[in-house]
Amino acid sequence: MAQAAAVAKPPAPPRRRRASATPRRLPYLLIAPAALLMLGFIAYPVISVFYYSLQNYNPTKPWRNGYAGFDNFVHAFTDDPVFWDTLTFSAKWVFVEVGLQLLFGLALALIVNQTFVGRALGRALVFSPWAVSGVLTSAIWVLLYNSQTGITRYLADMGIGSYGTSWLSDTSTVFPAAIVADLWRGVPFFAILILADLQSVSKDLYEAAEVDGASRFKQFWHITLPHLKDAIILSTLLRAVWEFNNVDLLYTLTGGGPAGETTTLPLYIANTSVDAHNFGYASALTTVAFVILLFCSMVYLRLSKFGSEAK
Amino acid sequence: MITKEATEAAPTPVSAPTATDPRPRRRNRSWDEVPRWQIYLPLSIYLVFTLIPFYWILLFALRPAGSTSLVPWPITFDHFEKVWTERSFGTYFQNSLLVGLATLVMTTVVALAGGYALARFDFKIKQAFMLALLCSQFVPGALLLVPLFEIFAELQMINSLGSVIIAETVFQLPLSMILISNFIKNVPYSLEEAAWVDGCNRMTAFRIVVLPLLRPGLIAVGSFAFVHSWNHFLFALMFLNNQDKQTIPVGLNTLMSADSVDLGALAAGGIIAAVPVVLVFAFIQKWLITGFSAGAVKG
Numbered sequence: 001m002a003q004a005a006a007v008a009k010p011p012a013p014p015r016r017r018r019a020s021a022t023p024r025r026l027p028y029l030l031i032a033p034a035a036l037l038m039l040g041f042i043a044y045p046v047i048s049v050f051y052y053s054l055q056n057y058n059p060t061k062p063w064r065n066g067y068a069g070f071d072n073f074v075h076a077f078t079d080d081p082v083f084w085d086t087l088t089f090s091a092k093w094v095f096v097e098v099g100l101q102l103l104f105g106l107a108l109a110l111i112v113n114q115t116f117v118g119r120a121l122g123r124a125l126v127f128s129p130w131a132v133s134g135v136l137t138s139a140i141w142v143l144l145y146n147s148q149t150g151i152t153r154y155l156a157d158m159g160i161g162s163y164g165t166s167w168l169s170d171t172s173t174v175f176p177a178a179i180v181a182d183l184w185r186g187v188p189f190f191a192i193l194i195l196a197d198l199q200s201v202s203k204d205l206y207e208a209a210e211v212d213g214a215s216r217f218k219q220f221w222h223i224t225l226p227h228l229k230d231a232i233i234l235s236t237l238l239r240a241v242w243e244f245n246n247v248d249l250l251y252t253l254t255g256g257g258p259a260g261e262t263t264t265l266p267l268y269i270a271n272t273s274v275d276a277h278n279f280g281y282a283s284a285l286t287t288v289a290f291v292i293l294l295f296c297s298m299v300y301l302r303l304s305k306f307g308s309e310a311k
Numbered sequence: 312m313i314t315k316e317a318t319e320a321a322p323t324p325v326s327a328p329t330a331t332d333p334r335p336r337r338r339n340r341s342w343d344e345v346p347r348w349q350i351y352l353p354l355s356i357y358l359v360f361t362l363i364p365f366y367w368i369l370l371f372a373l374r375p376a377g378s379t380s381l382v383p384w385p386i387t388f389d390h391f392e393k394v395w396t397e398r399s400f401g402t403y404f405q406n407s408l409l410v411g412l413a414t415l416v417m418t419t420v421v422a423l424a425g426g427y428a429l430a431r432f433d434f435k436i437k438q439a440f441m442l443a444l445l446c447s448q449f450v451p452g453a454l455l456l457v458p459l460f461e462i463f464a465e466l467q468m469i470n471s472l473g474s475v476i477i478a479e480t481v482f483q484l485p486l487s488m489i490l491i492s493n494f495i496k497n498v499p500y501s502l503e504e505a506a507w508v509d510g511c512n513r514m515t516a517f518r519i520v521v522l523p524l525l526r527p528g529l530i531a532v533g534s535f536a537f538v539h540s541w542n543h544f545l546f547a548l549m550f551l552n553n554q555d556k557q558t559i560p561v562g563l564n565t566l567m568s569a570d571s572v573d574l575g576a577l578a579a580g581g582i583i584a585a586v587p588v589v590l591v592f593a594f595i596q597k598w599l600i601t602g603f604s605a606g607a608v609k610g
Contacts, residue, residue, distance in 0.1 A: 026513075030428035031440060033421045034484055041481040042447050045458035052458075108357060114572050116350050126354070126361055129587040133542030135560040137582045139567055140364045143371060151367070154381065172332055184364060216345075238448065238486075245451035248544045252564055266453050269363045273457050274549075286454040293449045 046290075053287045064278075072284030083285065085260070086268040087127040087292075092178075093264055094243045096237055100183055105190025106232075110220075112191070113198045123195075130188035134248030140252060141181035142168070156267045168254055171261050178262055182249055190235060198224070237292035240300075241293055265289055320465030365585075371578030390579035394566075398576055400583055402555055403562040407541055408587075410558060412477050414540035417480045418487050418531045423525075425484075427517070431500065452482045456549050463550055474550040475558070487532045494523065496526035528603035530598040534557040538588050559584045 009175070056068045076083045114121045129137075144150045147166040156163045167177035201224060209219045247266050250256060256263035263271075266289065273282035372381035372390055394400045429437065459478060460469070468474040498521050506516035545562040551557050557565075563584060568578045592599075 008609065027428040027432035027434040027437075030424040034425040034488060035440065035486060037421065037477070037481050038443065038447060040464065041477060042450055042455070043443075045455040045462065046450055048454065048458040048461075058550055104357075107353070111354055114350050116347065120597075122354055124360070124596055126357055128365075128589055128592060129361060129595065131538050131542075131592040132543065132585055133560050133588075135544050135563045135567075136542075136581050136584050139563055140368045142567065143574065143578065144367050149371070151363070184360070192599060196365055199600065228574060241449055245453055247453050252544070252567060256548055266451060269454055270456070279457055281594075282457070286451070289451065289454065290449065293451075296444075297449060303421075 014240075035066060049283045049286050052280050052283035055190055055280045056284075057283070058278050061276045068280060073113050073288070075281070076284060076288060078131055082260070082263075082268060083265070086263050086265045089262065090266070092246055092266040093262075094240050097182055097186060098240045100179070101186040101190050102232065102236055104183065104187045106228075107196055108187060108191040109194035109198060110224075110249065111193055111284050127188040127192055129185045130192060132185055134185070134246065135252050137185045138249055138252035139179055141177075141184070145177055161192050171258055174258060178250065178253055181253060185249075186243075188241070189239065193231060193235045194228060197228055201227045228307060233301070233306045237297055237300055241297065244289075244293060331419050338476050368578045368585075371574050372582050376573075390575035391583070394536055394576040394579045394583065398562065398566065398580065399554060399557075400559065400562055400580055403559045404583060406472060407558040407560075408441050408554060410479065410547075411537045411541040413472075413476045414479045414483065415537040416534045417476065418483045418536040419529060421480070422487035422491050422532065423529070425488045427495055427521075429488065429492035429494035441489075444489060445483055447485045452478070453545050456495055456545065459546075460549055469550055470553050472554055472556060474549070475546045476540075478546045478550070479536075479543060483536045484541060486608055487536065490527070491528060492534055498524050527598045530595050534591055534595045535601070536593060 003306055024038060053072055054068060054070070056064050056071070058064065074294065096143055108126060112119060112126065114123075132140075145152070145167045147163070150166075152165040154166070156165070167173040205223045206219055209223060214222070244264070245266055247264070247270060250264060251269060251270070254262045256267045265285065269282050269285045269289065272285065273279050370383050373386050373388075374380055375385065375387050375389070395404075428434070429441070453473070463469050463474040464477075466474075468477075501515075502520045503516045506520045507513070511519065542560060544564065545556040547561050548564070551561070559580070563577070563580050566573065567581055
């Protein structure tokens, strides 16, 4: 691809008056900026991660640097319980988050797709957390969950729960607490995408179904859901990858704690490379994460038969 | 009935000017007569869940420090003043705005060029390029921090906003390009060809015929890029060390991780962080829905 982009450099031949005779280089010229940016800032870093995964590389321990073969990988799979713990937690996190976001997002989209008074305002309000950043989401929910500043204190005033409850520092409540905080921001994403796709359902289908006396649930099950299928598959996949990779929220909300209880694999990798400077090992873990993501995505697309049914 | 037929005659959402209005026209239909409570009850419950957190942070931003009242009264703007000047949120705001707007412009322009090529041409490496775009979705940006840091250090761009702008743009590009190429595919090629016959060259034809029809899609993609880069945290945290170069999310994190958190300042900083994106969002919301529905991947 690098060569193709480089070949495209020389100036385009003199334009003829009728542009319909397409200069052969034009498409290459057009994708060149994107291709160069992606080569330099995605492909090259990825390749360097693959390279470092086979190295001992730690700037603070230079005497050990050098080729390591598959030692890093062997260590991860056989000798590093934290790797397995964080991988398991990542899987749990992604599964629960995406499942709940899809469920609530779908319900919300179906509701605000109806015609009712105040719909525009309702849509704007329920979608608004989508625009809020992970860090700000953390800031808000840290305030809400804190035993001094949070809502628990007022709930305790009303007799619900007890004073001094701090959901984020208790290992038994931190998972649902973090899940709810991320749902707050994540549900609108699904609702927006599904609502967008709902706009293109042919109304004739519903009319026909109605003539046949199909119930609303049956219409949903046989018309709406099949129509949404590809959009749902694609958005759950993108979201799962995003939830797996994104560290903003957990990094700032719990910092992976308490006691490592909410450390995802990417958080562990970030700690390994940024704090512990063990970059060779972090690269090996990154490679593993990348392969797992790619593999799971392929399996998911295959099992869900993405794009198999004509709309 | 006649009006309904007329509105349905438009073939694609993008090409019909009325399509900017996402409101489906199916009033007076028995199918649509969902009992009102089935709409308002779940919606209200969800609204409470959505709005309490916003209210909470507004409460802390507007009431005096140490107050435990549940209404922000007496109202004070001290926290805002303090966070804007003492905690440098004024500077952060400028930096974030610069990063957001530059990312928006770069993403849209580069993705428009690439998206046009993907929509309108068949060329040798097209399949490989599409595959690369899809695969890049699986590359975790956060996990490339160290190599990216090394690259920007090599380019002497550490501590310059340019590094963050480039990194944000690069990770926005693949999806933006796929979306835009879908928008362009929805514009009939014959429109462009007709303009060539009338003597326009490709560029002029694109500008006059295609670009106006892409508006909802471009607004969706551009605002997406802006909101993402405005909100994104890790790149700015890693690549910008000087305080006068940092962005709002980094500033918020600094406030949060302080030993004794100034809650009023944190809340006011949060409001400052939220207002621009929530405003942008409220403004572009209806374009977002049509934009995505037009750009949706079609089988």
